[in-house]
Amino acid sequence: MGRGPAGPEGTPAGQRDPLVIRLVLHAYPRGWRERYGDEFAALLVDLTGSATFRGRVRVMSDAVRGGLTAWIGAANGRVLPGHGKRPLATVACAVMVFAVAIAGLAKMREGKPFDSVTRAHVTVAVALDVLRATAGLAALAVLAGAAPLAWVVFRQMIVDRRPGLLGPLTAGLATAVGWSGAVWITARLAGAHQGTGPDVLVVTALAVSGAAAVVICAWAVTTVIRRMQLPGRLFRAEIPAMAMLSLSMAAVTAADVAWGLAVRSADAGLFNSDNGLISTPLAPNWAGSAVVLLAVTVVTCTATARAARAAYAPAGS
């Protein structure tokens, strides 16, 4: 493989670079030096080795100017490379699955029998309050993380006219609104069919269409995140929100398990409901929600840890 001319002799192995080159290197941020310093010093040695005095001055002044530019770039926050955005995309997808699981939980506990048990048993009431509070915290964390990202995407789409953002964004929003509308209409229809027992066909249709909607929304979000330019400073600002979301998800998972166990000990019959067209208060659904929430929590925690490592790694590494 041809690498082009090898260049002049350069600095012999084991010998230090000339003082002026070492000084020029210190015009660059530390992270930059750790990534490019050695090869950059070798290039300076190559370029100045046989140059005239004027040539050396030109090379060194350009090197110092590059250092200033690197400092300005570091202060502005470098643009994150594509692979650095993966944890963010992973968390965005996890949030969608989490939202579906929470919606399923809300659906599961609807109906008067659950309200009666909640009023009669303090453990059920406390677990439900904790679940609601931690789910609220998770929603706040999602808002705190999503709002600046949404603003940046909007700005790049409208002001910078960055291509490739509008299509997936529109598809994702249309899918989310469309599926939510279908669920709302089905729920209204279900209200007219109380007492007919669970309709497996309707529940299955909603679940399959919901899974498809999640896949489309996940595609839309990951595509937008991949195509947007994400400044490193903004990415770092996302880390606290992601950490808060991870903790909230863990708390929601624990609260879900505690709530289900409390309900079962208070009135085991509640998890064998027969109270509507799309009746869902079944023990496997509760256990499934706990498994899904746990999986989503683990994925979010792992992605957050990866994001934190990427965000605070030395620049250029």
Added chain:
Amino acid sequence: MTDDVGRWSDPPLLVLASLAGGPKHGYAITQDVADQAGVRLGPGTLYGAIRRLEDRGLIVALPPEQRRRPYQLTAAGEQVLAETATQLRQVAELSLSRLAARGPA
């Protein structure tokens, strides 16, 4: 993505064009660009461009050879270079044809 590379004699475009001929380290890129395009890239300018191109995934670093590290184009880099070069060719052809139509001043 094409906008990130810039136009005409912008250093990132020159670096991409140089690497289209195969992987090269910094010194080889400066020599190639000087020989082929008549542009003398200073070291700070060159590494500013390398940094931007690497951040955007348009070039990738290869294992260093002694202290010199070669870089090569990625598939995304090839695509961006092809798009940019096509646009530049269209502008160049348009300019030349209109100048020719005007005749000598």
